[in-house]
Amino acid sequence: MKKLVIYLCFIISAFGCNSNDDVSPRVPQTYSILSLGDSYTIGQSVCETCRFPEQLKDSLTDRFREDDNFNIQVIAQTGWTTTSLINNINSENPANTYDLVTLLIGVNNQYQNKPFSLYEGEFPLLADKAIELARGNVNSVIVISIPDYAFTPFGQGFGFSPTISEEIDQYNSFAENYCNANGITFINITDITRQGLANPNLVASDGLHPSELAYSLFVERLLPLAIEKIQ
Numbered sequence: 001m002k003k004l005v006i007y008l009c010f011i012i013s014a015f016g017c018n019s020n021d022d023v024s025p026r027v028p029q030t031y032s033i034l035s036l037g038d039s040y041t042i043g044q045s046v047c048e049t050c051r052f053p054e055q056l057k058d059s060l061t062d063r064f065r066e067d068d069n070f071n072i073q074v075i076a077q078t079g080w081t082t083t084s085l086i087n088n089i090n091s092e093n094p095a096n097t098y099d100l101v102t103l104l105i106g107v108n109n110q111y112q113n114k115p116f117s118l119y120e121g122e123f124p125l126l127a128d129k130a131i132e133l134a135r136g137n138v139n140s141v142i143v144i145s146i147p148d149y150a151f152t153p154f155g156q157g158f159g160f161s162p163t164i165s166e167e168i169d170q171y172n173s174f175a176e177n178y179c180n181a182n183g184i185t186f187i188n189i190t191d192i193t194r195q196g197l198a199n200p201n202l203v204a205s206d207g208l209h210p211s212e213l214a215y216s217l218f219v220e221r222l223l224p225l226a227i228e229k230i231q
Helices: 002-011 052-063 082-092 107-111 116-133 153-157 162-182 212-230
Strands: 030-037 069-076 100-103 141-144 185-187
Touching (some): 030 052, 030 082, 052 069, 052 212, 069 082, 100 116, 107 162, 116 162, 141 162
Parallel strands (some): 030 100, 100 141
């Protein structure tokens, strides 16, 4: 039988017959993630590996092949407004080669009493920039809603008022509506942070920012979308 197979392959070799499977070995993949934002992205008051971009990277690593790699870059700082983020992206000038870009920005516009019109003008610029950095692929971008710091000890001591949450809702509604109108994925995590008073474990040691646990809950929502977009 083996001789017959060899003979037939020899006869029709011109048609590409090969007794061995012509399957090339899989090349390990390297995926790049860029996270844009402020203190909620940099992970103020939690360890570097505790912030949500790093937790997301680790979760993706666990779910892809062992020989695949994930690289992450974070452009974010505590206190950044939309203006700050735009200026620093322009300064760092990252390459337009990312497989996934996340964007979470706006709380400092609200906290610093910037006019809402500033966010209305600059959020679309940042969303467009995120798409550009994701190789121009709108499907590779995830916008994350702004957490609500009113439900933290700091928020309560700062002079809690329903106005904080109402303004956070205004920012998030604008971002979500813009994303829906432009085919950008928007994910809501604000409700998680609004459990911060009922569950103090969701708040970091500074009494203001999300804890490692809170970020892990962010990632639970982000992960299925990230896997789908990267694959």
